[in-house]
Amino acid sequence: MNLQEIINRLNLTVLTDPRDFTSIQPDGGYTSDLLSCVMAGAKNNYLWITLQAHLNIVAVAALLDVAAIIITENAQPDSATISKANEQGIVLLSTPKPTYEIDGKLWEMGIHIQK
Amino acid sequence: MCPTRTPTRQETHGRQGRSITDHDANEINRVEELSYDLKIQEVMTVKLQTVSPEMPLSKVLEILRIHRISGVPVIEDGQLIGILSLEDIVRAMEKDELSATVSQYMTQKLITVSSHDSIVRAIQTFTESRLGRLPVIDENNKLVGMITKGDITRGILTALQKDYKEEEVRKYRASHLFEDIISDRTTLVLRYNIKAHDFTRGGNASSHIKRALLRLGADPQIARRCGIAVYEAEMNLIIHTTNGGILKLEVESHRITMSTTDDGPGIADIAQVLQPGYSTATEQVREMGFGAGMGLVNIKRCVDKMEIESTVGKGTKLVMRIHIPTENFNGRKDG
Numbered sequence: 480m481n482l483q484e485i486i487n488r489l490n491l492t493v494l495t496d497p498r499d500f501t502s503i504q505p506d507g508g509y510t511s512d513l514l515s516c517v518m519a520g521a522k523n524n525y526l527w528i529t530l531q532a533h534l535n536i537v538a539v540a541a542l543l544d545v546a547a548i549i550i551t552e553n554a555q556p557d558s559a560t561i562s563k564a565n566e567q568g569i570v571l572l573s574t575p576k577p578t579y580e581i582d583g584k585l586w587e588m589g590i591h592i593q594k
Numbered sequence: 595m596c597p598t599r600t601p602t603r604q605e606t607h608g609r610q611g612r613s614i615t616d617h618d619a620n621e622i623n624r625v626e627e628l629s630y631d632l633k634i635q636e637v638m639t640v641k642l643q644t645v646s647p648e649m650p651l652s653k654v655l656e657i658l659r660i661h662r663i664s665g666v667p668v669i670e671d672g673q674l675i676g677i678l679s680l681e682d683i684v685r686a687m688e689k690d691e692l693s694a695t696v697s698q699y700m701t702q703k704l705i706t707v708s709s710h711d712s713i714v715r716a717i718q719t720f721t722e723s724r725l726g727r728l729p730v731i732d733e734n735n736k737l738v739g740m741i742t743k744g745d746i747t748r749g750i751l752t753a754l755q756k757d758y759k760e761e762e763v764r765k766y767r768a769s770h771l772f773e774d775i776i777s778d779r780t781t782l783v784l785r786y787n788i789k790a791h792d793f794t795r796g797g798n799a800s801s802h803i804k805r806a807l808l809r810l811g812a813d814p815q816i817a818r819r820c821g822i823a824v825y826e827a828e829m830n831l832i833i834h835t836t837n838g839g840i841l842k843l844e845v846e847s848h849r850i851t852m853s854t855t856d857d858g859p860g861i862a863d864i865a866q867v868l869q870p871g872y873s874t875a876t877e878q879v880r881e882m883g884f885g886a887g888m889g890l891v892n893i894k895r896c897v898d899k900m901e902i903e904s905t906v907g908k909g910t911k912l913v914m915r916i917h918i919p920t921e922n923f924n925g926r927k928d929g
Contacts, residue, residue: 512883514829515826515884515886515892518825523818535882536883537797538825542800542821543822544818559794
């Protein structure tokens with residue numbers, strides 16, 4: 480499933496610059512608000528689901544090459560975070576839904592994890 | 595860059611519609627920069643089809659069709675006296691007057707641009723005049739070429755492609771560093787000064803390091819491992835040190851050594867900080883998602899060797915090593 484379909488089905492708001500999301504095919508997902516846990520658990524091309532919305536999530540995502548960050552419960556990154564994400568080519572997505580619900584829906588949609 | 599230029603409409607009035615990001619600004623600046631750097635003579639068409647004022651329109655139509663162009667300059671005694679475009683011919687066709695001559699239908703009100711002007715001048719003229727093509731004249735008012743919007747687009751795209759090639763060349767050169775420079779032991783050292791509590795720049799050094807390694811031709815997996823290790827080390831300097839510290843990367847063809855040094859506060863019990871989940875981070879820092887007590891654990895996982903030395907009141911030195919399998923950094927085999 481490509482990122483555009485995920486954005487459509489979960490009704491996610493794209494916070495960063497639009498681009499061809501159909502070319503992004505996430506390999507799995509990881510959920511945590513602790514950055515070091517994300518560093519350990521999230522893999523290259525995973526979706527990262529978090530409540531964190533501050534500047535440092537961009538560096539973490541860029542170092543891991545994640546497919547996108549889904550920021551839950553309407554947590555709002557500031558403009559510096561968004562522009563840094565654009566600069567680094569990181570996709571920021573937002574939803575009012577809680578993390579649990581997003582995780583559940585992604586799993587139902589077949590976004591599992593790499594064994 | 596063009597320091598003396600007049601500001602564009604966008605700069606004066608701001609961008610209409612969605613807000614502009616730094617990334618946009620970079621992209622726009624490069625194209626904008628190019629529209630000042632590139633001269634009209636560099637992008638204009640110089641192999642010109644011209645017509646004389648006595649020529650019948652039917653013949654001009656033939657020339658336009660064969661050369662797939664939509665307008666031609668009209669020349670008399672070597673001087674530019676008008677422009678004849680497809681629209682003019684359409685007007686003649688409506689009256690069934692294709693046998694009429696060029697002079698009867700050509701546009702005499704001439705708007706020209708100078709070959710030495712920047713293409714931004716041509717862009718402005720296109721916008722103001724709503725014309726599709728402009729004759730280009732030299733300092734002696736002699737016709738030297740024609741310019742269309744297509745010529746400008748092509749010129750900018752070619753220049754952007756050259757930029758891209760230059761980046762490729764830069765990458766190529768960097769990746770040959772270890773082959774081109776002969777020594778008994780070549781080491782590239784990068785140093786970064788990390789300020790204590792500077793969360794806004796947290797991760798910048800690690801990002802730069804990862805990019806540098808990729809440019810040097812490192813395997814993406816190794817660049818990522820280094821990135822993760824060095825990020826945790828960088829954040830430790832930001833979160834825990836009194837005065838920040840120095841982050842150092844040493845690249846050799848067979849291994850990468852990353853290290854941090856700081857002057858305090860130092861770690862009392864190293865075995866304790868190596869325990870997963872142990873953290874001394876403040877509540878405020880934890881709210882940002884740091885202080886999981888996983889930093890050193892992560893580093894250990896990503897590197898081949900990690901050493902930590904610390905004295906309370908003096909400071910801490912952390913050294914991390916990753917061995918590069920041969921065939922990395924472009925296949926240079928080294929011991």
